[in-house]
Amino acid sequence: SYKLTQPPSVSVSPGQTATISCSGDKLGDENACWYQQMPGQSPVLVIYQNTKRPSGIPERFSGSNSGDTATLTISGTQAIDEADYFCQAWDSSTSSHVFGPGTRVTVL
Amino acid sequence: EVQLVESGGGLAQPGGSLRLSCAASGFTFSDYFMHWVRQAPGKGLVWVSHISNDGSTKNYGDSVKGRFTISRDNAKNTLYLQMLSLSVEDTAIYYCARDVSGASDFWGQGTPVTVSS
Numbered sequence: 019s020y021k022l023t024q025p026p027s028v029s030v031s032p033g034q035t036a037t038i039s040c041s042g043d044k045l046g047d048e049n050a051c052w053y054q055q056m057p058g059q060s061p062v063l064v065i066y067q068n069t070k071r072p073s074g075i076p077e078r079f080s081g082s083n084s085g086d087t088a089t090l091t092i093s094g095t096q097a098i099d100e101a102d103y104f105c106q107a108w109d110s111s112t113s114s115h116v117f118g119p120g121t122r123v124t125v126l
Numbered sequence: 127e128v129q130l131v132e133s134g135g136g137l138a139q140p141g142g143s144l145r146l147s148c149a150a151s152g153f154t155f156s157d158y159f160m161h162w163v164r165q166a167p168g169k170g171l172v173w174v175s176h177i178s179n180d181g182s183t184k185n186y187g188d189s190v191k192g193r194f195t196i197s198r199d200n201a202k203n204t205l206y207l208q209m210l211s212l213s214v215e216d217t218a219i220y221y222c223a224r225d226v227s228g229a230s231d232f233w234g235q236g237t238p239v240t241v242s243s
Contacts, residue, residue: 019188049227049228049229051228051229051230053171053230055171060221060233060235060236061163061171061221061230061233062233063226063229063230063231066226066227066228066229066231067227067228067229072226072231102170104170104171106171106173106229106230108228112188113185114173114185114186114187115161115173115176115187115228117163117170117171117172117173118170119170120170120171
C-alpha cells in the first residue's frame with residue numbers, strides 16, 4: 019500500500035521558518051494537503067491542492083509539491099503554531115486516502 | 127456555520143458492532159463527499175472511508191474493508207458508519223469530515239470508540 023513519510027519532529031525558533039516534508043512515490047502526481055492538530059482538538063486544514071490556503075489560514079502557511087516530496091512551510095513561526103502536522107494524499111492505485119505519520123513542530 | 131456532530135461511540139466488546147452517526151448542518155449536505163477518519167490514542171490520523179455526495183461511490187481503507195460500511199441519508203443530512211466485527215485495534219476517536227477537492231475542510235469533534243472485553 020502507498021506510504022507517506024514525514025520527519026517525527028521539527029524544531030524552530032520564534033520568527034524563523036519551519037519546513038516539514040512529506041515523501042511518497044511520485045507524490046507530485048497527486049494533490050497533497052496538510053492538517054494542523056493541537057492537543058485534544060480536531061484537525062484543521064491548512065493547505066489543500068498542494069498550495070491553496072483555506073479561508074482564515076494565515077499567509078505564513080504555504081505549500082508545494084513536486085517529484086516525490088510535498089512541503090509545508092511556516093514562515094515567521096509563532097508559538098501558537100506549535101502542533102502536530104499531517105500530510106495527506108490520494109492513492110489512485112487503491113482508491114484510498116493516505117495520511118503521513120505526522121510531524122510535531124516545537125517552537126523553542 | 128458549518129457543523130458536524132458525531133454520535134454513537136462508546137464501549138463495545140471484541141466481535142461486536144456499533145453504528146456511528148454524523149449530523150451535518152450549515153451547508154448543503156447533498157453537494158459534498160464525506161469522510162470518516164480515526165485516531166487511536168496517542169497515534170496519527172487514519173483514513174477510514176469516504177462516500178460520494180449521492181452515495182453511489184464508497185471507498186474504504188484496508189484495515190476496515192469488509193467490516194465497516196459507510197452510508198448517508200441526504201434527506202436527514204446525516205452520515206453513518208456501520209462497524210462490525212470490532213477488534214481492540216479499532217479503538218480510536220472517529221471523526222467525520224467534509225470533503226473539498228480531496229481534502230477535509232471541516233471536521234466534527236469526534237466520537238470515541240473503545241473495544242474491550
